[in-house]
Amino acid sequence: MLKALLFDVDGTLAETERDGHRVAFNRAFESLSVPWRWSEADYGELLKVAGGRERLLHDMRRQSAAPADGAERHALAARLHRLKNEYYTGIARSGALPLREGVAELLADCARAGLKLGITTTTSRGNVAALLEGHLGAHWRAGFAAVVCAEEAPAKKPDPEVYRLALDTLGLTAREAVAIEDSPAGIEAARRAGVPVILTRSYYFPDSPGGGVLAAGASLGSCDGWQPSADAHATRISLDQIRRWHAHGFRSAVN
Numbered sequence: 001m002l003k004a005l006l007f008d009v010d011g012t013l014a015e016t017e018r019d020g021h022r023v024a025f026n027r028a029f030e031s032l033s034v035p036w037r038w039s040e041a042d043y044g045e046l047l048k049v050a051g052g053r054e055r056l057l058h059d060m061r062r063q064s065a066a067p068a069d070g071a072e073r074h075a076l077a078a079r080l081h082r083l084k085n086e087y088y089t090g091i092a093r094s095g096a097l098p099l100r101e102g103v104a105e106l107l108a109d110c111a112r113a114g115l116k117l118g119i120t121t122t123t124s125r126g127n128v129a130a131l132l133e134g135h136l137g138a139h140w141r142a143g144f145a146a147v148v149c150a151e152e153a154p155a156k157k158p159d160p161e162v163y164r165l166a167l168d169t170l171g172l173t174a175r176e177a178v179a180i181e182d183s184p185a186g187i188e189a190a191r192r193a194g195v196p197v198i199l200t201r202s203y204y205f206p207d208s209p210g211g212g213v214l215a216a217g218a219s220l221g222s223c224d225g226w227q228p229s230a231d232a233h234a235t236r237i238s239l240d241q242i243r244r245w246h247a248h249g250f251r252s253a254v255n
């Protein structure tokens with residue numbers, strides 16, 4: 001029986017990457033007079049590396065202006081990442097990163113039904129708080145029975161640590177939860193923890209593979225184009241719809 005929904009953050013709760021993290025990284029580069037910038041297209045490629053600091057270190061390998069010394073490179077990445085998060089939280093608090101369509105309604109379905117909610121993300125607690133305080137109010141944390149972020153799960157997706165910790169916190173088995181994810185790394189992390197996935201494709205991951213997930217679609221805010229199909233009479237993906245996919249999943253894809 002379904003007992004919890006576990007939400008990824010970046011790309012799933014909100015489209016935070018292009019106009020949030022990417023812009024904040026570029027501001028951090030500028031502030032520290034680092035001579036490179038990340039275009040929208042560059043950033044799409046770089047998102048194959050989960051974790052902002054890990055992404056910086058990965059990119060520095062191709063930047064001729066990056067420090068050659070390993071320790072200096074790590075120190076610069078750490079400084080840039082801290083600064084990026086300061087800029088990012090400012091952007092998130094400004095309200096520039098709205099929740100994706102259907103997210104607020106699905107969270108409300110869960111609250112009404114008493115279904116547990118969790119956050120399972122590669123980003124930091126501060127970034128999640130900055131995003132969710134604006135959308136869900138100062139007491140947003142009380143609505144989530146588990147909030148697992150980079151601080152608790154330093155091994156980034158596709159490592160399953162973040163999902164395993166969330167299940168431990170909730171005291172649930174993997175099959176009692178459903179992960180809502182947008183990226184291939186996120187899907188893999190959930191699946192390695194045994195948690196069935198609903199895939200909501202995002203700006204940077206429009207082609208995330210839908211094989212092996214309970215359901216895949218473009219938006220929780222619409223019933224169009226979902227595989228398997230969603231209730232044609234509904235206007236959005238509801239908790240009831242997710243319960244149906246979950247129940248059906250154990251008779252087909254997940255088994």
Ligand code: XBP
Pocket residue numbers: 008009010011017021049050051052053120121122123124127150157183186
């Ligand atoms: C997405 C990520 C993160 C963000 C940046 O996390 O991979 O690295 O791009 O955040 P998720 P940080 O989809 O799991 O929410 O700089 O804090 O890593």
Ligand code: MG
Pocket residue numbers: 008009010011012181182183186
């Ligand atoms: Mg994501």
